[in-house]
Amino acid sequence: MLLKVFDILTTILQTLIFVWTPNSIASRDNKLSKVKYYAFMVTVFADIVFFTYSGINGPLANFLMMFVVLLLTIIFYRKHIVDGFLGFGLAYTIIVLVSYFLTTVYQNAIAKLSLPISDDLKLIFAIYIPGWILYFLVYKFRKYIFNTAISLKGLKHSLVYILLLDYALLFLDTLHMEWITESMGVMFKASLYLAAFIGFVFATVYYAKINDKSKEVELLNEALNEKITELKKIKHDYGSEISSLYGLYQMGKMDRIGALLKGIVERYQGVNPAINLSVQATPLVASVLNYAVNEGVNVIVFDGGDYDNLTITENELLKLLSNIVRNSVDVLKTHMNPTIKFKSYSIYEGVIISISNNGPEIPKEIKQKIFEAGFSTKDNKSGDRGFGLSIVADIMKKCNGHISIDSDKEWTEFKIEIPYKQ
Incomplete structure (x- = not known):
């Protein structure tokens, strides 16, 4: 009974993270009203509780549960869908990392210890309470976490990119749940999982830097093409005016030539x-x-x-x-x-x-x-x-x-x- 109480409390915290995160990084005109915020919270909580106690195969239930959370996020943040996708990805990353870290430590260390307490208390003191502490630290350092996420919104083709990111998280978490059902090679699998995640983070940072440069180069190319077009027009105008000057010279109208030259000089001095x-x-x-x-x-x-x-x-x-x-x-x-x-x-x-x-x-x-x-x-x-x-x-x-x-x-x-x- 005590374990179920702690499980429900953790579910509430995870629900808050799924709802609070996208709303915190959303642009001001895309933040949810109080009514929508609580409606989002209730539906996400109901979804998590339903699939947790549905009796469906663990990895499949997890996949379906997170897929429904993603759909709910899309519905509530449809005005600017990038905010929703990015918020879901960040919340999911936080929950997965906390859960995966604590589960791995418990399976490979705490569970093997001969402690004079029940297995339920081991879970409470080794997973649930440390998990709450880690969630509190996320809240404490939210400024740095959210700023990193917000910077991704500036990426070119950010919607496609963040969609791939969310899918990768969902796939890796499902794969992770399959792995932890195996007793052999858990630490080896954990190392591979961690290495893949670190590689993904570095690839994201590298892509972001390249993206900034590519946007700048693209804009420069567009501007240079506009300048080339402008110079072609000027060249065409110069050709016409030189022909006019030559015609006036042949007719001996020197006073007209002077006035025309003055107008050309004044006009093209203003070209920036x-x-x-x-x-x-x-x-x-x-x-x-x-x-x-x-x-x-x-x-x-x-x-x-x-x-x-x-x-x-x-x-x-x-x-x-x-x-x-x-x-x-x-x-x-x-x-x-x-x-x-x-x-x-x-x-x-x-x-x-x-x-x-x-x-x-x-x-x-x-x-x-x-x-x-x-x-x-x-x-x-x-x-x-x-x-x-x-x-x-x-x-x-x-x-x-x-x-x-x-x-x-x-x-x-x-x-x-x-x-x-x-």
């Missing part, structure tokens, strides 16, 4: 050679970066952050971004192929904004002073320089945010973390 690549840039971000484009700086933008409900006003965010971008443009004025990269993405507790430029490396001694009021690397006899980044520091302090600088010979990155209102 800078490349502007944007992925769903918000109007505020676009307005800030337009300054850089107008100054002849190439701009690459991946603006995926959710700026609603931040501990900062829209006007303060505009000041923050403008000062960093203007500072970047300033250091790029004499640089070949000047480029600014802007990237934003949501995390569990706020938004991360990264603004990078390919200007010169910032020495360590300057990095320590760069946010001080009045500090400038240029001539500042008038005393009106060196206040832009100090304003940035003041805004970050006011909103309990964090800003850091990472600089090397290739790139200088300003990384900003702004929290959401509690």
Whole structure:
């Protein structure tokens, strides 16, 4: 009876994880209402209890149970299905790892000990209570776990990728349940299972890095093709205007030639050679970066952050971004192929904004002073320089945010973390 009570309590905890996880990493407009949240919880709990006590073969019952949980997740998160798939995968990973680790330890160590307690108490103290402790640690470090999961939403073709991830978890867990019914070679099988999981994690990280680069290259290719088309049009226009100039020359209309040349010069002086690549840039971000484009700086933008409900006003965010971008443009004025990269993405507790430029490396001694009021690397006899980044520091302090600088010979990155209102 006592064991059944602990089993029901663990089922409730696992249900909470399946419901709480996708809702925590979901975008703000895709979070469940209280009614839907509790409805989701009740249906998931009923599903787990039904298949646990159904009498169906263990691995098959587990497969069907998790498949139904996945279907329920799809139904409740159909507005943005990636949130549902990703949340299910993360919750399933947490539960499987905790269960697998504790079961393996119990089978190969605790169960073999001659302890003056019943088998039920062994299970309670070796599996159930440690499992609750591990679930508490997951809650304690949820920020880091959820941030890792949220970053996967930025992957290209993320829906297909996360679907494969969920299927792999379901398949491996079913395979694991088949393995633990065998008494021979449990540790060997456990080693293979762990090695496969570690390999999968490293493959995921590697894929994510390649994905970021491929998106950037793809956008650059599109922008270059647009520039080539623009240059072809200019070439065509030049051909027509040169023919007109030659015709005027033959007719001896020198005054008309001068006026036409002046118009050509003025028109083509306004042609901007800078490349502007944007992925769903918000109007505020676009307005800030337009300054850089107008100054002849190439701009690459991946603006995926959710700026609603931040501990900062829209006007303060505009000041923050403008000062960093203007500072970047300033250091790029004499640089070949000047480029600014802007990237934003949501995390569990706020938004991360990264603004990078390919200007010169910032020495360590300057990095320590760069946010001080009045500090400038240029001539500042008038005393009106060196206040832009100090304003940035003041805004970050006011909103309990964090800003850091990472600089090397290739790139200088300003990384900003702004929290959401509690």
